[in-house]
Every structure is written in C-alpha cells, then in structure tokens.
Amino acid sequence: MRLDIISIFPEYFAPLQVSLLGKARLRGLLDVHVHDLRQWTHDRHRTVDDTPYGGGPGMVMKPDPWGEALDTIAPPPSVPATGARSIPAGQATDAQTVDVQTVDVQAIAHEQAAGAEHGATEGRRPPVPRLIVPTPSGRPFTQAMAVELAAEPWLVFACGRYEGIDSRVVEEARTRMRVDEVSIGDYVLAGGEAAVLVIVEAVGRLVPGVLGNAESVADDSFAPGRMQTLLEGPVYTKPPVWRGRAVPDVLLSGHHGAIARWRRDQALRRTVANRPELAAELDPADLDERDRQV
Numbered sequence: 001m002r003l004d005i006i007s008i009f010p011e012y013f014a015p016l017q018v019s020l021l022g023k024a025r026l027r028g029l030l031d032v033h034v035h036d037l038r039q040w041t042h043d044r045h046r047t048v049d050d051t052p053y054g055g056g057p058g059m060v061m062k063p064d065p066w067g068e069a070l071d072t073i074a075p076p077p078s079v080p081a082t083g084a085r086s087i088p089a090g091q092a093t094d095a096q097t098v099d100v101q102t103v104d105v106q107a108i109a110h111e112q113a114a115g116a117e118h119g120a121t122e123g124r125r126p127p128v129p130r131l132i133v134p135t136p137s138g139r140p141f142t143q144a145m146a147v148e149l150a151a152e153p154w155l156v157f158a159c160g161r162y163e164g165i166d167s168r169v170v171e172e173a174r175t176r177m178r179v180d181e182v183s184i185g186d187y188v189l190a191g192g193e194a195a196v197l198v199i200v201e202a203v204g205r206l207v208p209g210v211l212g213n214a215e216s217v218a219d220d221s222f223a224p225g226r227m228q229t230l231l232e233g234p235v236y237t238k239p240p241v242w243r244g245r246a247v248p249d250v251l252l253s254g255h256h257g258a259i260a261r262w263r264r265d266q267a268l269r270r271t272v273a274n275r276p277e278l279a280a281e282l283d284p285a286d287l288d289e290r291d292r293q294v
C-alpha cells in the first residue's frame with residue numbers, strides 16, 4: 001500500500017519510522033511519502049491560509065496550494081505526471097534542506113496495472129488514490145472503515161488545520177477521486193496530523209503481512225464479525241501471582257471451551273460497563289450461538 005501525506009508539519013510523521021509501521025515500511029508493505037504543503041506555495045512567506053469569507057475566528061487553508069499538491073501527487077488524467085518531491089517520513093526537518101525523494105507516479109501506475117487482469121491493459125486509466133481528509137465534521141472513523149481502507153492500494157491524506165481547508169478543494173477533488181472526510185472523535189485538535197497518525201496506525205496494522213500473528217486482528221475489539229460490538233476483556237501474562245494478585249484459574253485450566261466462555265463473559269461485562277450503547281446492540285441469540293461455537 002502506498003500512503004501520501006500532505007501537511008505543513010511533515011516532521012509530525014517521524015513516528016511512522018518506528019515500531020510496526022517502521023518495519024512494514026522496511027519490508028516494502030507500506031510505502032509512505034510525506035509532502036510539505038508549502039512546496040506548493042509561491043510567495044515569499046509561503047502562505048497557506050487566510051481569513052475566512054463571511055468573517056469568524058481563525059484561519060482557513062487556501063485552495064491553491066492544495067489544488068497544486070493534489071495535481072502533482074495524483075495528476076488528473078489530462079495532466080502529465082511531473083513527479084512530486086516528498087520527504088521520507090522521519091527525515092523531515094526544514095523542507096528547504098531535506099533531500100527529497102521523488103514520488104514516481106508512473107511506478108504507482110505500474111504497480112496498480114500489475115494488479116489488473118492480464119490482457120486488460122489497453123486504455124488503462126491512470127491510478128487514482130482515495131483521499132482521506134480528517135476533520136471533526138467527518139464521518140466517524142471505525143474499525144470497519146479501517147478494514148475497508150486497508151484493502152486500498154493508494155491512500156492520500158490531507159492534513160488541514162482545525163478551521164479547515166477551503167471547501168472547494170474537496171469539492172474539486174471529488175470530481176476525480178473518492179474523498180472521505182473522516183473524524184476520529186468529538187474533540188478539537190489543532191490540525192489533522194494527529195488524526196492521520198491514528199488512521200495510518202489503525203489501517204497499516206491491517207495490511208496483510210504487517211502483523212506477525214494474523215489471529216490477533218480477528219480478535220480485535222470492533223473487528224467486523226465475531227467481536228463486532230464487544231470490547232476486549234482483561235488479559236494476563238506471567239507471573240501467575242503478582243503483588244498478591246493471581247491470574248484467574250480458568251486461564252490456567254487448559255479447558256479451551258471454558259476459557260473462551262470466560263473471555264466472552266468478561267468482554268460482555270466490560271462492554272456493558274464502558275459502552276452500554278454497544279451492549280444494547282448485542283443480539284442474545286448471537287451470543288448463545290457464540291457459546292455453542294466454543
């Protein structure tokens with residue numbers, strides 16, 4: 001999967017170099033390119049925002065830099081690919097001094113074509129990414145959406161500041177790519193960068209091959225299917241007794257059926273306690289069915 005992230009704070013994405021996602025990048029499972037939006041400004045102050053029409057507090061991000069950025073990273077069919085300069089995540093400091101990696105849009109076209117059926121190559125459309133715009137006014141980001149996005153070959157993330165990006169940018173982008181305005185929660189962040197880190201982590205760990213043990217994805221809280229609306233219950237590891245607190249006996253019993261029932265019961269309790277609205281959605285028949293499965 002290829003990920004392009006456009007932000008005025010490219011250094012914000014250094015964390016994508018480490019841990020799971022860092023390894024996935026080294027193994028070529030994730031191809032992350034971070035772009036400084038200011039490379040598409042042309043004034044001395046590299047201006048990216050201005051006061052809102054109609055008045056009101058704060059600033060709104062100007063459409064021009066965004067339009068040029070999206071044209072460069074995901075050229076419309078009529079515009080020849082020029083390649084864009086990106087900053088390898090984690091090496092971004094000041095855009096002027098960082099040696100940049102060109103984004104080879106043709107390479108993406110080749111990759112995408114490689115996925116096409118043999119023989120279906122004539123008149124192939126250039127690859128089109130899916131644009132994700134984190135915003136408090138977006139659709140709630142869920143595990144189901146993460147699963148859906150993990151199946152995409154190419155995602156582009158636009159990090160706007162809280163007051164938002166001029167609405168015509170999304171409007172225009174919709175004419176040539178799928179755009180999802182997505183919210184990670186009902187609270188106010190200063191910009192979309194933290195939200196992109198959340199989304200990239202939730203999606204990246206689902207990309208086939210990224211997680212070592214595929215099993216653990218199926219048991220995720222909110223994973224579609226078995227654990228659709230059950231929160232994960234308590235977990236334990238060695239030592240069997242810690243500061244006088246013993247691990248529940250059932251987990252040491254070796255009875256897999258009893259262990260699975262205990263875990264489901266604990267997940268139910270936690271769901272009722274922490275997310276009563278999810279517990280209300282549970283179908284008792286479905287729960288009995290799960291019992292029979294274990």
Ligand SMILES: Nc1ncccc1[N+](=O)[O-]
Nearest residue numbers: 134135183184185189195
């Ligand atoms: N909550 C948010 N605040 C600012 C930008 C983006 C946000 N979000 O949820 O994606």
